[in-house]
Amino acid sequence: MNFGFLKIFTKNSNQSESIDSQTSGNGLLNLLSSLYESQNTSVYLINSTYELVWANKKFRENFSFSKDSKCYNIFLKSSTICQNCPAIAAFQKNQPLDKFVATHEDNGTKVSLQVFAVPVEIDRQIFSLNFVLEKEIPSTKGHETSDNSVFKESPELNKLLFLFENLSIPIILTDLNFNVLYLNKTFKEFLNPSDKVLNRSLFDICNFKGKLPIEEISTRLANSEKVVFTSEISSHSAKRIPVTIEFVPIQSQDSTEYIVSLFYLTTEDDVRTTFEQERYEIFTKLIENGDSGIFVQNDLGQIVYQNDKAGKIFKEFPEFLNEVLKHKEQIFRQGQAQITAANSNTENTFLVEGYPIKTRSTRAHYNSYVIDDLTQFKNIEQELNSLKQTLAKVERKTKSVLFKIDSNFKITDVTGSFYEITGYKVEEFVGKGNGWVEIVYPDDYFRVQNNFSEMFHFPNLSKTFEYRIKKANGEIVWVETLVENLVDSRGKILYLDCITFDIDEQKQAEERLKSSQEEMRNLAMYFESLREEEKKKLAFEIHDELGHILTAMKLELSWVLKKKFLREEVLHEKLHKMIDMIDSMIRKVRSISSQLRPSVLDHFGITAAIEWQAKEFQKQTAIRCRLNLPKQEIQLSEAKSIVVFRVFQEILTNIARHANATRVDIHLDIEGNNLVLTVADNGKGIKPEDISAKKSLGIFGMKERARSVNGKLTISGVSNIGTTVTLTIPIN
Incomplete structure (x- = not known):
């Protein structure tokens, strides 16, 4: 589907159509308009950047926006995406989702906006089609009865409130509009509110410091999320007390929704004693269920308390307690000591800390000990050190x-x-x-x-x-x-x-590989063209020269056969003529064979082959060749001999084509374990840029031949002086 007609629109309350007239009833916007334009539910479409693409009439009437508006500009008057935005799931996970995104007050009634987002994928683009549902937050009346039950119609809620009544934390139960339905005894003692608090707003009763984000709190509660924030409230003594308030949404069996507000008080001496018992219970659970072993001794050395962890350590290591008593002086002097204990299976190291306990009685003295098994920590430390070393190596290498x-x-x-x-x-x-x-x-x-x-x-x-x-x-x-x-x-x-x-080296390697692959493709094409050229030349010589000789011989033989009576001298003349033709054909066959592979290379070696090729070159081009060759024959493998000879042929071919030279100096010698062939001409001299140019496939081919036998080819040129090519190949 073509999206060329999609346009961002501006609000027009009198506008009955919200699409471009050029669509002529076709396209996505026409379809959306036909389905949702007159719906009582607000519907809108956004793209992946949260810009409005289309909205129906109900949406345009209910919300104010301008051109290029984004959905979070409209709902939250914000420049950032809604924290509960369901469209995020539509765009990222391609699945529908509904969330409450905002809360506002309409004629004294609080309304939460619930958005249901549906992903729509067209032309590989993701859009979110969103439906806005407005949910009014109802108010519930709170009341007290003679039997201390607050809600006669909800027994299970009364059980929960009975639990709240006996807790030492100040707790308030409200409806979704934060109208107070219930206060527990601790809250009444702490705040000492007036008698008429039921059905009043929680925020009026508590007199919070500063403006609270009520709309944000309502929206998150509507999404069944807990909300925690800190503030200050006024106590009955008119002091400002810092508190942390936790709002928890709950629902009764009849689907009525409530909010439980828990107040955690952090300072103020007049409320501190209220939490003594609760704090004691928390500390007891921490000690009993903690990872550290704890035990207490009186001044007679008797254990008056030990938690489960300490009991397990004493059972597993029977001599451990004796070791602790041996190091008692060190433990209380330094605050701690490391003690090693062993059994038949293992040996562990423990960190033991000592704390004297002060009591109201001057006659009773107690010492407490905290035991931590260091064995697992040492193993973790070793693993961490190993990991650090590995990471350091990786960091250095990568x-x-x-x-x-x-x-x-x-x-x-x-x-x-x-x-x-x-x-x-x-x-x-x-x-x-x-x-x-x-x-x-x-x-x-x-x-x-x-x-x-x-x-x-x-x-x-x-x-x-x-x-x-x-x-x-x-x-x-x-x-x-x-x-x-x-x-x-x-x-x-x-x-x-x-x-x-x-990854720069990696990228450079990729570029070199790509360039090398391209050069190899070009070289293969170059060699293929050379083969085709050689075949063409051979076909020409066979057809035009050998074919001509064979045709002439056929005509001579046919003439002889047609004559019944021939004089002897005429017959001898014809036969001698045909013998000359056969000799010419033999020379031509030898010439073709030498071009393909000179026999001198196989029979007399590389030195003789270079000498022969230089003479042939001088005969064909009239360019004088001066040779400096070793007297003794060079023992070289067949593969290396072929490479030297073919490279020499290519050098001479390039001189004939490009150098405009009149003389060539050829030097062949042994230097250590290397055969060195140097060819220098007195031509115009090759340019440095031509040596490495991609179009110089002949040079690239010579270098590849040299590399194939672990050799090296170097080329240098001086303008109007000439060019020197040096081939170095290891003999063994």
């Missing part, structure tokens, strides 16, 4: 750097090879204007910035991308960055965790 990026692209917590990768010292770079993206290569800047920006919009997302950076010295290098975003408990993105690798 050249990587770890850092965090905030929403302004500033970097913090830098570790690793930062200077080696960027050329900047960490301390001089951390405060740079645009942070990390400032060193991104201009051609990659917008792509990298968009990738980082996207990571700040979608939580729990990870990405890997490659790009170039400009180092402090101006050098351009390739890097690869792996990014993950870190979110808090509310889903807000705090920062990006990044690890960046230097």
Whole structure:
């Protein structure tokens, strides 16, 4: 489906159509209008950047917006995405989801907006079609009865309230509008409210300090989330007391919804004693269920208390207690001591800490001991040290750097090879204007910035991308960055965790490989063209010369056969003529055979073959050749002899084609274990750029031949002086 007709629209309450007239009833917007334009439910469509693409009449009437509006601008009057936005699931997971996104007051009634988002994929683009449901928050009347039950019609709720009544934490039960339905005894003692508190607003009773985010609290509670925030309230003594309030949504069996508000008081002496028993219970559970062994001795050395962990240690290591008593003086002098205990199966090391206990009685003295098994920690420490060493090795070999990026692209917590990768010292770079993206290569800047920006919009997302950076010295290098975003408990993105690798050598290797593959393809085509040219030349010689001789011989033989009576001298003349033709044909066959592979190479070796080829070259081109060859024959393998001869042929061919030379000096010699062939001409001289040019396939072919036998070919030229080619090949 073509989306060319989709346009962002502006609000017009008198407008009956919300699509471009050019669509003529076709396309997505026409379909949406026909289905939802007159619905009583607000419906709108957004793209992956949360911009409004279409909305029905109900939406346009209920909400104010302008061109290029985004959905969170409309609902929250905010510049950031709603924390509970269901469209995130539509875009990221391609699945529908409903969430409450905002709460507002309409004529004294609180209304929560619930958005149901449905993903729509068209032309490989994801859109979210959203339906807005308005849910009024009902009020419930609270009342007290003579038998202390608050809600006659809800026995299970009364059981819960009975539990609240006996807790030492101040608790209030409200409806979804925060109208008070119940206060437990602890709250009444703490705040001492007036008698008329039921059905009043919680926020009026508690007199919180500052303005609270009531709409945000209501929205999160509507999504069945717990909400925690801190503030100050006024006690009956008119003091301001800091509190942490936790709002917990609950639902009764008849589906009525309530909010339980728990108040955790942190200071003030007049309320501290209220929590003595609860704190004692908490400490007891921590001691009983903790990972440390704890036991207490009186001044007679008798154990008056031990938790389960200490009992297990005493049972597993029977001599452990004696070891503790031996080190008692050290434990209380230094505060702690390491003690080793063994049994038949294992040996463990423990850290024992000692704490004297002061009591009201001057006659009773107690000592407490805390035991921690260090064996597992030592194993973990060894594993961590091993991991650190491994990471250090990986860091040295991979050249990587770890850092965090905030929403302004500033970097913090830098570790690793930062200077080696960027050329900047960490301390001089951390405060740079645009942070990390400032060193991104201009051609990659917008792509990298968009990738980082996207990571700040979608939580729990990870990405890997490659790009170039400009180092402090101006050098351009390739890097690869792996990014993950870190979110808090509310889903807000705090920062990006990044690890960046230097992949410049890898990229250069890829480019070299790509270039090498291209050169090999071109070389293969070049050799194929040489073969075709050689075949064409051979076909010409066989057809035009050998064919001509054979045709002439056939005519002579036919003439002889037709004559019944021939004089002897005429017959001898014809036969001698045919013998001359056969001799000419034999010479031509030898010439063709020598072009394919000179027999002198097989019978007399590389020195004789070079001498023969030089004479043939001089005969064909009239370019004088001066030879300097060793007197003794060089013992060279067949494969290496062929390489030397073919490279020599190619050198002479290039001289004939390009050099405009009149003389060639050929020098063949043995230097150590190497055969060295040097060919120099007095031509125009090759240019340096032509030596490495991709079109110089003849030169590339000679170098490849040399490499095939572990040899090396070098070429140098001086303008108007000439060109020198040196081939070096190991003999053994």
